[in-house]
Amino acid sequence: MPGDGGKTDMERIGLFSELGYxxxxxxYVTPCAKSFNESASKNKQMLPGGSKTMANISGGYFDADxxxxxxxESYSDPFKQRRQYRMQQAKKxxxxxxxxxxxxxxxxxxxxxxxxxxxxxxxxxxxxxxRKAYTAPGKNFYxxxxxxxTGYGYPxxxxxxxxxxxxxxxDASKVKMKKEMEMHKAKLKGGAFRLNMHPVEFFDGNxxxxxxxxxxxxxxxxxxxxxxxxxxxxxxxxxxxxxAGTFDLYPTHSNDLYEVKQKKMSKPIKTFHPSAGPxxxxxxxxxAAHVKR
Numbered sequence: 001m002p003g004d005g006g007k008t009d010m011e012r013i014g015l016f017s018e019l020g021y022x023x024x025x026x027x028y029v030t031p032c033a034k035s036f037n038e039s040a041s042k043n044k045q046m047l048p049g050g051s052k053t054m055a056n057i058s059g060g061y062f063d064a065d066x067x068x069x070x071x072x073e074s075y076s077d078p079f080k081q082r083r084q085y086r087m088q089q090a091k092k093x094x095x096x097x098x099x100x101x102x103x104x105x106x107x108x109x110x111x112x113x114x115x116x117x118x119x120x121x122x123x124x125x126x127x128x129x130x131r132k133a134y135t136a137p138g139k140n141f142y143x144x145x146x147x148x149x150t151g152y153g154y155p156x157x158x159x160x161x162x163x164x165x166x167x168x169x170x171d172a173s174k175v176k177m178k179k180e181m182e183m184h185k186a187k188l189k190g191g192a193f194r195l196n197m198h199p200v201e202f203f204d205g206n207x208x209x210x211x212x213x214x215x216x217x218x219x220x221x222x223x224x225x226x227x228x229x230x231x232x233x234x235x236x237x238x239x240x241x242x243x244a245g246t247f248d249l250y251p252t253h254s255n256d257l258y259e260v261k262q263k264k265m266s267k268p269i270k271t272f273h274p275s276a277g278p279x280x281x282x283x284x285x286x287x288a289a290h291v292k293r
Contacts, residue, residue, distance in 0.1 A: 014279040 010017065035041060058064055105115025113120040147157050156162060169175070 011276055012279065014281040 058066065107116075108114055111124065111126070
C-alpha cells in the first residue's frame with residue numbers, strides 16, 4: 001500500500017478489480033462441467049452392425065441388385081427427330097404460309113402522305129389556289145407641292161389654321177399667390193389661436209426671466225486693478241523624497257497606534273485528488289502472441 005495521498009494498485013492498473021457481489025456463497029461450477037448431450041452417455045444405445053464400405057459387391061448399397069441408369073435406351077438421331085417434328089407441325093396449317101409485305105414505307109419528309117393508309121388529304125395540299133388577277137392601285141391626287149418640315153415648330157404645315165399668339169405675364173404666379181393671401185387674411189377674425197397647455201422645458205416658469213428691460217450698463221473707470229505677475233521659483237525645486245517641489249506644503253502626519261491584526265483560523269486544506277482517468281493495462285505485442293500460438 002502506498003503512503004497517504006497516493007493511489008493503490010487497484011486504481012493505477014487495470015489488472016486488479018474489486019470482487020462482485022452477485023452470489024450468496026454458492027460453489028463455483030465451471031461451464032464445462034456438464035456434457036453437451038448427457039443422455040448419449042447413459043443407458044444402452046443403438047449399436048448398428050458397423051459402417052459398410054463401397055466395393056464391387058452390393059453389400060454397401062441399399063438395393064440388393066445392380067440397376068441400370070437408362071433402361072431400354074437406343075440410338076437416336078436428333079436431326080431426324082427435328083425434321084419429323086417440323087413435318088407434323090406443317091400438317092396443322094390450314095392455308096398457305098403467311099408472307100409479310102415488302103417492308104414498311106418511310107415518309108420522305110414533313111407533310112408527305114407516302115406510306116399512309118388514307119393517302120393524301122386535299123385540304124393539306126401545297127398547290128396554289130386560283131386567285132384573281134392583280135390590279136395595281138391608282139396614284140394619289142396632288143394639290144400643292146409638299147411642305148418641308150416636321151410640323152413641330154413650323155407654321156402653316158397642318159390642315160388647320162395657325163394658332164394666334166397669346167402673351168403671358170412673367171410674374172403671373174406671384175401675383176396670383178398674393179391675391180389669394182389677401183383674400184385669406186380678409187376672412188380671418190382676430191389673432192391666431194394659441195393654447196396655454198403646450199409642453200414646456202420646466203415644471204414652472206423660468207424664475208430668471210423678466211419682462212422688464214435691463215438697466216443700462218455701468219461704465220467702468222479707466223483704472224484697472226493691479227495684477228501681480230506670476231514669478232516661478234528659481235531654481236526649480238526637485239522632489240527628493242519630500243514635498244519640496246510641490247505647490248502645497250507637506251501635510252501633517254497623524255500618529256496612529258499600531259495594532260497587530262489577528263489572523264483568522266482557517267480549516268485544514270485537504271489535498272485535491274482529481275477524478276480517476278483511464279487505467280493502464282499491460283499489452284502483449286503481436287509477435288509474442290504469434291510465438292505462443
